[in-house]
Amino acid sequence: MAPRLRRSLMLTPGHRRDRLAKAVTLAADSVAFDLEDGVPPARKAEARAAVAEALRGLDFGRRERVVRLNAVGSEEFRADMAALPLDMLDAVLVPKVEGAAALRALDGALAGTAVRVIATLETPRGVLNALAIADASPRLIAMFFGPGDYTLQTGGALTARALEFPRATIVAACGAVGIDAIDAPYLLGLRDAGATLADALAAKELGFSGKVVFHPDQITPVNAAFTPDAAAVARARRYVAGYREAQARGEAVALVDGEFIAMDLVPRMERLIALAEAAAAL
Numbered sequence: 001m002a003p004r005l006r007r008s009l010m011l012t013p014g015h016r017r018d019r020l021a022k023a024v025t026l027a028a029d030s031v032a033f034d035l036e037d038g039v040p041p042a043r044k045a046e047a048r049a050a051v052a053e054a055l056r057g058l059d060f061g062r063r064e065r066v067v068r069l070n071a072v073g074s075e076e077f078r079a080d081m082a083a084l085p086l087d088m089l090d091a092v093l094v095p096k097v098e099g100a101a102a103l104r105a106l107d108g109a110l111a112g113t114a115v116r117v118i119a120t121l122e123t124p125r126g127v128l129n130a131l132a133i134a135d136a137s138p139r140l141i142a143m144f145f146g147p148g149d150y151t152l153q154t155g156g157a158l159t160a161r162a163l164e165f166p167r168a169t170i171v172a173a174c175g176a177v178g179i180d181a182i183d184a185p186y187l188l189g190l191r192d193a194g195a196t197l198a199d200a201l202a203a204k205e206l207g208f209s210g211k212v213v214f215h216p217d218q219i220t221p222v223n224a225a226f227t228p229d230a231a232a233v234a235r236a237r238r239y240v241a242g243y244r245e246a247q248a249r250g251e252a253v254a255l256v257d258g259e260f261i262a263m264d265l266v267p268r269m270e271r272l273i274a275l276a277e278a279a280a281a282l
Contacts, residue, residue, distance in 0.1 A: 004064065005029040005278050006142060006180050007210040007226035008219050009093075011068065013038035014047030020054040027219050027282075029210065030064035035080050036095050038068075044076060048083035055088040062282065066118065068093040072102045072109075081109055091116040091141060096149070098125040100136035107137050115139070118182070122146030124153050127166040130173035142180035144212060145170050158187075160202060171207035180209040190215040200225030228276040236269040 010028035012019045014035045023031045033054060039047040051067060067084060069092050070076035094106060097119040106117060117139040121127050127150065134143065147163055156162040167183065174181035183203035186196045200211055200222045211222050228236075235257070243261045246254035254261045 004141075005210075005275065005282075006064070006182060007279075008222045009064075009066065009144075009182060009210060009212045010216075010219065011038065011185070011212050011214060014051040014067075015039050015043040017050050017054070020050060021058060022216075024054075024058045024060050024063060026216055027223060028063060028213065029223070030066050030091075031060060032066035032068050032093050032212075034068045035076075036068050036070050044070075044079070048080060052083055052085055055085050065090045066093050068095065071096050072106050086110070086113045086115055089113075089115050091118055093118045093120060093144065095120045095146070096122055096126070097133055098123055099129050100132045103133060103136040103140065107139060110139065116141045118142045118144055120144045120146050121166070121170055122149045124150060124166075127169050130169050131176060134173040134177045134179065140177075140179055142182050142209070143170055143174050144182040145184050147184045164206075167203070167206055167208070175207060181207060183208040183211045185212040185214050186218065187214070191217045193217065193221045197221035197225055223279075227279045228272050233273060233276040236272045239269045240266055240273070 006029050008028040009030040009032055010023050010026060011032045011034055012023040014020070014033045020033060023033075033051045035044065035047050035051060055065065055067075065088065067080075067089060069080045072094055092106075092110075092115055094102065094117060097103065103117065103119060117137060119133055119140060121130060121133065121143055122145070126133070130143070134140065145167055147158060147166070150156075150166055151158055151162070171181045186199040189195045196218050203211055204225055210226050213219055213222055239256050239261045242254040242256035243263070243266050246252075252262065
């Protein structure tokens with residue numbers, strides 16, 4: 001099965017009906033309607049009604065349908081679950097996950113549905129429990145890093161150097177169980193395409209599969225960063241073909257373009273090819 005693209009996840013406030021309608025026309029791979037921090041407390045009920053209506057009535061096309069819930073176990077969470085048409089959802093994005101217990105509780109709330117889960121790790125405790133969280137639920141398809149509360153609690157800066165540890169930890173945990181790692185949005189210039197692209201490429205280098213985006217202008221550079229380029233895809237195809245030919249001759253290693261290609265490299269190359277094919281099919 002081809003991997004599902006999650007290069008860009010567009011987070012849109014649930015009480016803004018105009019933005020909900022616009023979000024499903026954009027080139028984001030996933031659209032997440034927000035019921036949590038993006039909604040003023042006094043407008044939560046309004047947002048639930050708007051999101052439920054949007055899920056039933058809007059055409060998402062090939063976009064992944066996601067809703068960001070309020071914290072698991074809270075009164076707002078229970079109201080979210082009661083209001084949403086879960087059969088219209090692909091996944092829920094859950095905030096402030098700090099341990100496996102939250103995902104096990106969410107499993108119970110989602111029993112009987114096919115809804116998957118994206119967990120947000122945004123505190124030091126959550127980051128340090130990343131592997132236990134990754135192992136907690138078969139519904140988990142991705143983990144998302146939110147740096148705001150993390151830096152608030154650590155006193156660190158919102159810089160690449162200060163955030164390298166939590167980012168690398170989350171990527172490692174996701175890699176251990178074979179799910180996607182989604183990086184924080186770029187906030188220093190929502191309409192600065194060059195800086196957004198550079199930030200996304202740095203996240204890709206660490207091993208992230210995509211990023212959350214807040215503004216439509218961020219989608220194109222973020223998608224570009226996480227789409228394999230033609231040269232890389234061509235090289236991957238040569239590597240895989242060369243290895244298969246060597247394997248057919250009874251050899252364990254192939255020499256392609258002056259490089260030794262062994263079995264451990266092939267799945268990575270095949271995934272890169274699959275991602276490129278999925279992107280080309282859009």
